[in-house]
Amino acid sequence: xxxxxxxxxxxxxxxxxxxxxxxxxxxxFGVMKLVNIAHGDLIVLAAYVALMVTDALGLNPILSLIVxxxxxxxxxxxxxxxxxxxxxxxxxxxxxxxTFGLSVILQNGLLQLFSADSRRLQAGGLDVASxxxxxxxxxxxxxLLQFALAVLVIAGLHWLFYHTRLGRAFRAVSDDPRVAQLxxxxxxxxxxxxxxxxxAIVAVAGVFLAVRTNFDPATGPARLIFGFEAVIIGGLSSxxxxxxxxxxxxxxxxIGAEIDPGWQVLAGHVAFLAVLAxxxxxxxxxxxx
Amino acid sequence: xxEPPLLGVAAxxxxxxxxxxxxxxxxTLSRGEVAAVIGANGAGKSTLLNAIAGLIRSRHDxxxxxxxxxxxxxxxxxVGRGIALVPEGRRLFPSLNVEENLLIGGQIGRxxxxxxxxxxxxxxxxxxxxRQASTSLSGGQQQMVAIGRALMSNPALLLCDExxxxxxxxxxxxxxxxxxxxxxxxxxxxxxxxxxxxxxAIADRVYCLQEGxxxxxxxxxxxxxxxxxxxxxxx
Numbered sequence: 001x002x003x004x005x006x007x008x009x010x011x012x013x014x015x016x017x018x019x020x021x022x023x024x025x026x027x028x029f030g031v032m033k034l035v036n037i038a039h040g041d042l043i044v045l046a047a048y049v050a051l052m053v054t055d056a057l058g059l060n061p062i063l064s065l066i067v068x069x070x071x072x073x074x075x076x077x078x079x080x081x082x083x084x085x086x087x088x089x090x091x092x093x094x095x096x097x098x099t100f101g102l103s104v105i106l107q108n109g110l111l112q113l114f115s116a117d118s119r120r121l122q123a124g125g126l127d128v129a130s131x132x133x134x135x136x137x138x139x140x141x142x143x144l145l146q147f148a149l150a151v152l153v154i155a156g157l158h159w160l161f162y163h164t165r166l167g168r169a170f171r172a173v174s175d176d177p178r179v180a181q182l183x184x185x186x187x188x189x190x191x192x193x194x195x196x197x198x199x200a201i202v203a204v205a206g207v208f209l210a211v212r213t214n215f216d217p218a219t220g221p222a223r224l225i226f227g228f229e230a231v232i233i234g235g236l237s238s239x240x241x242x243x244x245x246x247x248x249x250x251x252x253x254x255i256g257a258e259i260d261p262g263w264q265v266l267a268g269h270v271a272f273l274a275v276l277a278x279x280x281x282x283x284x285x286x287x288x289x
Numbered sequence: 290x291x292e293p294p295l296l297g298v299a300a301x302x303x304x305x306x307x308x309x310x311x312x313x314x315x316x317t318l319s320r321g322e323v324a325a326v327i328g329a330n331g332a333g334k335s336t337l338l339n340a341i342a343g344l345i346r347s348r349h350d351x352x353x354x355x356x357x358x359x360x361x362x363x364x365x366x367x368v369g370r371g372i373a374l375v376p377e378g379r380r381l382f383p384s385l386n387v388e389e390n391l392l393i394g395g396q397i398g399r400x401x402x403x404x405x406x407x408x409x410x411x412x413x414x415x416x417x418x419x420r421q422a423s424t425s426l427s428g429g430q431q432q433m434v435a436i437g438r439a440l441m442s443n444p445a446l447l448l449c450d451e452x453x454x455x456x457x458x459x460x461x462x463x464x465x466x467x468x469x470x471x472x473x474x475x476x477x478x479x480x481x482x483x484x485x486x487x488x489x490a491i492a493d494r495v496y497c498l499q500e501g502x503x504x505x506x507x508x509x510x511x512x513x514x515x516x517x518x519x520x521x522x523x524x
Binding site: 165168169171172174175176178179180181182183184185186187 | 342343344363364365366368369373374376380382383384385389392393394396397438439442
């Protein structure tokens, strides 16, 4: 019994990481209807940035976020203004292809710079520390921190979307980009800020990913799939849905792995397909934006 | 030196891709004046407003506002100069509630007499519904939000694109009564309408477009119905 409880608890905590993968994707899709195929590779890029920062400054990976988050946010803004805005338009296909190309470029660029060796960030004891809740049930400090941050990120995004000027601008531009210009909004700038925010979240996700598991330049696409699945399970355009989707995906994967280690990823895909078949709008989709 | 007119449109051409919608349209409007632009469907009325508002870019000096060329400015910069458009079909932001729709109209922070409180005085029913989704309002109330949203930017020139469209006659009368209050306080307006009666009653000047060209222009009191019919249908 406690073994299962343990499995589910670990799954929930991993779900927080998936929710962070998903929140950045969902944000971009919500604001500019852009499906960012390079999202997973940007997570891996953030992990490498964190690697360089920790190597250069000797910082703990968690502290390195102070540098990695603003760096990735800047990358996001420049990427949007310099490249993606030029591809956005009535047709959703060109930006999709551009981000696909970007994904290939990022993977190969990272391969050139860092080789195919798999790397990992050392969190100096924090990565193995745990809290014992009961006999046979203990939770890692790092996963707990990661989950708490995921909840904080999504609550923060929700607050930003519904209670700030910037959030109002995001929603207006998403609703009707043409009329939004009549309100004095520069869509290109608003999109740039949305991508900056998305990559700030990617930075957090990338650092936690890099502490949790090994990464190499080719690990991006799998993160993208998990992010997509969490978004679809939770419901497109629902921020809290990404958390629900992430948790469900994490739990199902953990249960799958418990039954047979080979079933971990497969179980997630099956859950995703089941949601798509039974409730295509997602668990929280359609209820509230 | 005489003060330049508030708005001067000179030999304006406008294109949608290969299709030319306006051919050498000229229009002049003084401070506080109201111009009615009438014409059949497809005559180019909305195109003219969209060009003035910057949604369609035109030649640098094809549009002068307060003496300065604004023809090639993007829409998001033109609103700051003091031109606000009430777009055809209202085009409220569905994911913003009534108050947020108004607030976003005022977010450029242009100073002037209009603010949230004044808009609620003008349209008391909106104050009662401030927290509601804009999509839950009636057509007339949505039109009030669209007008209020435009006013929140404190324009010197208000562009109204078919604000009577799809509304009951009694509602149209109320909306126009309010518009009269707004222009009475000194805001100039260009009113595009299919409802010629409403348009002529509020306007100082009238322009009739036909297939992208000005077919008739004159003072509202001086043009006759027969002139308008002739210009409207090109007979």
